Structure formats: C-alpha cells, structure tokens
Amino acid sequence: MQHTNIILKDVNAVYDGPEGVLWELIMGEQIHVGGMSSSQTLANKAGIQKGMKGLDLCSALGAGCRFLVKYYGVNMAGLDGTKTMHQKAQERAKAEGLADKIEFKLGDVTAIPWPDNTFDFVWGEDAWCYVVDKEKLIKEAARVIKPGGVVAFTDWIEGHIPMTPEESKRVLDFMKFPYMESMDGYRALIKKAGLKIETDEYLFPEFAKYVELYLRMLTEQLTSDALKIIGDNMELFQAMGGEMMFMLEMAKAGKMDRCRFVARK
Ligand SMILES: C[S@@+](CC[C@H](N)C(=O)[O-])C[C@H]1O[C@@H](n2cnc3c(N)ncnc32)[C@H](O)[C@@H]1O
Structure with a gap:
C-alpha cells in the first residue's frame, strides 16, 4: 500500500x-460522491432513527449533519x-435555523473530544481517505458510540485491481491523501476495534461515473467559475483537469474505488 x-x-x-471552494463548486455543499442519494442509502443501511444522536467525523461544511437533522430527525455533532x-x-447551520440541533467542534478525528459511549452512531x-492513522480513527469511533451503536461511512479506497506505485503516487499527491485503505484493510481495522460488520460494499463501477460528471461540470458548464476561484490561472486549471482525467482512467480500470461500511458495537 503506497503512502x-x-x-x-x-x-x-x-x-x-481555493481547492476546497473548487470541490464545493463541482460537488455541492455535500462534498462527497452521490450527494443526497448516497447519504440516504447510508442512513437507511445504518438504521438511523428519529431522536438518535450522531457524530459526523470530518464534517466539512456541515452538510451531512444538516441533512441528517432535517430528514432523519436526529441531533448531531x-x-x-x-x-x-x-x-x-x-x-x-445558523442560517438554516439548525444551530440548536448541531454542535460543531474543531479537532482531529484521531482524538475525538467527546467521552466514551456518547453517540448512537458515528458517520x-x-x-477518511485524508486521515493518516485510520486504525486510531476507527478505534476512537468505536469508543464514542454506545453499545449497540453503529459506525457508518463511505470512503475512497484502493480498487480491486492494484495500481502501480507510480499511478498510486500520482493520485495520492493530487488528492492530498496520505494513503487509501483497501476493502480488506478496512474490514481488519473494524474487527480490530471490536465492531461487527453489517454492510461492506464495493461501489464499483459507479465511482467512475461521478469522476466523469465532475470533469464534465468543470469543462462544459463551470469553467469560468472554476477559473475565478483559482485566480484565472489557465495553466493550473488544465493541469488539474489532466489529473482528474487520470483519476477517471484509474476509476474505470477498477484501480481506485469507493466503499460503504456499516459496523455495530
Ligand atoms: C471531502 S471533505 C468531507 C466531506 C463531508 N464528509 C461531506 O460529505 O460533506 C474532507 C474533510 O475532512 C477533514 N479532515 C481531513 N482529515 C482530518 C482529520 N484528521 N481530522 C479532522 N478533519 C479532517 C477536512 O478538513 C475536510 O473538511
């Protein structure tokens, strides 16, 4: 596994x-593949119910928290x-009138600033592809959920076909990932944290469809908006497009992928 x-x-x-603003431009406030439908699938598979209390690890713009509060009637951190x-x-959250239902903290997900057994679910x-120590992250997630609670997540992972070290380095450098976990790697980390896996899914081949969609957004619709964000630097824009094309190639070949996991304490 390349690091x-x-x-x-x-x-x-x-x-x-600016890169963060660019991701929001092409993916929306929910900076993940599949937007709301992906969140709905994850929530349904995790059995999220009204009145539960959840923690979103790497909550970014808070769109995941707001989605869960609005559509599933939960309280979030x-x-x-x-x-x-x-x-x-x-x-x-304040602008949408949801500030009293969501508590945000600034901190590293490998040292979660909440006590043991606090949440019904971690989201x-x-x-998590950005996190260096995923073992610690999952151990921490397991610590803060109550007995019977779930850890539910999607993530970008290595595909079922191995990348060459050069291919892997190129993707990781562009995406600013320390490394990507594999399906088996995640299974092992989850079991090591004492959780029981209920869902473990490879999302091949749909991942490539989305990389293609983001490329099309950039080149066919949002070009000037994207250029504005990066200071109208056409060279940088073209270089980024080239890296995304390469990622598309990797995704189509099954060398880079996405997964969905639900695991119970
Ligand atoms: C792709 S965005 C997350 C998108 C979000 N889950 C959503 O669906 O809208 C990645 C986020 O992870 C956060 N992040 C990465 N590594 C982190 C870490 N070790 N601790 C806390 N946050 C981290 C970044 O600050 C960034 O906001």
Missing part, C-alpha cells in the same frame, strides 16, 4: 484555500480539523 508524507496540515491547506470548514459549518462520508 505519501501528507499530514493534516497539508489537508488544512486544501480546505482553507460534527468534528473537523480545518478552521474554515468549522467556521462555515457553524454559519450555515463519515468520503473523508
């Missing part, structure tokens, strides 16, 4: 800066390690 030297500080630079995301999440959408 880079990327740490949280490098990820902060992405989400404090959100933890994110980037100041800009934390601030915007608070502002947007994560397409973000």
